[in-house]
Amino acid sequence: MSAAILEVRELVKQYPATTAVAGVSFSVPEGSCFGLLGPNGAGKTTTIEIMEGILPPTTGEVRYRGEPLGQRFREEAGILFQKTALQDFLTVRQCLALFRGLYARGLEVEEVIRVCALDKLAARDTRKLSGGQQQRLLLAIALVNDPAVLFLDEPTTGLDPQARRNFWELVQSIKARRKTIILTTHYMEEAEVLCDEIAIMDRGRIIAQGAPQRLLHQHFAEVLLELPRQEFPAAARALPLNIIEASDKVEISTHDVEATLRTLLAAQVPLTHLRIRPANLEDLFLELTGTELRP
């Protein structure tokens, strides 16, 4: 395991009416992709903005390469915010040149354009880009200083599935260049595809942390049987099964599928729409919090 490039120690962020982050600690190894997962309001954006040096913590600290965040961090960090507007009337190339001019070192603008597949859009007004193209430009801006650490705050929210997959490919190519990536998302699939390690946050705290597969193995030796909620009789809820109820479905976690099926048949539960699948990160979240992910 590489040395930690970022260390988060006992972060707390309090606002007058609420505690957004309630004592969060973790470290991010250099060259890894670290995911912060959780529903809206979990505290992940506040945590990442404190890590980016945008928000001051109430207490606690963030250290970059063993030092408090400072000018070196600003020079070496690339950031893609959840929402960013750009200066009007600039083309993609001019926008990149503006940000390149703010850093002492970095990549040539043309190289960033090539890496982010913006060649055909370089002369286009930034206001005329589609959602996916805009995200690629924002990623290019985050890469313009050839950062050692890259923050991506919900980078694919609002993108169509194809644009999302294209974006993942881009992030994977950046990962391959040994960049450290901090990613927040509420798309579990995104975290499974991109992250080496994840921390699941809820109500300002980390409730689980580790490699995605290891966490799944820890929490789910079983498979999941999924049934539509409206087809699951009320009386069956009293059966001696590990039942997890979601808004539109009922899930039964088991490591003995045959015995569970026999129990369900005996209780006359309709099995026409039964689906059996392995557990994923969304199940893990449900297991840990007892609630569905709130996008």
Add this chain to the structure above:
Amino acid sequence: MIRRLLSVLHARNLEFLRDRSTLLFTLLLPVMLVIGLSFVFGGPERPLFKVGVLSARLDREAHPFLHERYVDFVALPQEAVALRKLTHQQVDLLVDLHAPVRYWVNTDSPKGYIVEKLLLADVPGAARQPVQGAALRYIDWLFPGILGMNMMFSCLFGVGYVVLRYRKSGFLKRLHATPLSAFEFLSAQVLSRLTLILVVTAILYGGIAAIIGFHNAGSVLLLVLLAVLGALSMIALGLTIAARFSSEELVGGLLNLLTWPMMVLSGIWFSLEGAPRWVQWAAHVFPLTHVLDGARAVMLDGAGLAQIAPNLLYLAVTALAFLAFGAWSFRWRIE
């Protein structure tokens, strides 16, 4: 630091130049105002005489001449200023009613000729001192006001709303995530707007001089210095308003709160000579008043650096004070 500053400066200039509607508005509005007002105010004058009285205040009981009808009497405490007004025919006659009574008349002024007869009917032995000088057209007096007004709107709204828009859209927050400092960002905004204002003002000055022609008795370099300091002071004032707030309504209200009193009290359209003393004093709080006082002194009276030094000093001090306050209170993001 210079590189970062230049990057922001260049991008901001491109943004302005490509926003054609704003650019067109900035250039067209003052030209149309000057041409329109030159027609509106170019007609015959009202049949009213204006007589300057050398005195700190006007006491109508002090002398029978002050009871004359159809004559507007104005107290002028300083002889040099009063004589300058007489030379420009801004007053038709100047009198010192302390015994022995003396008066000055502009021999080039037809109205001076008539009002002199009125005075001599009341005070036959008054001592006559003739002066000469052509009348000042209203447009000559108005022209610095129009340029100053354009400068004021461009400085206050141009900078104030741009910074507010950047903050609301999250662009400032994005810049905050780079090594760019607040001082570098604000300096780039100030320099961008200053360059723009100087270029626009130079175009208007040259263009209107070619179309209508106007009187300039002083140094163009002094006018440039006045424009630089005046623009800096008003840009910095705009930044203090936009430094912290995120509400368009609030910032718009505050900017209007500043611009309307300046429009009325800084002497863009008319002189505050006859206004109460406290109003004249209050008007000198505004940077625009100092810009216009200085510009008119240079253009109409040929004033030099020494005469307008207090105006320049006031503009320089307020520019520094507003900039320091703006940088101190600046916020990158909505709080």
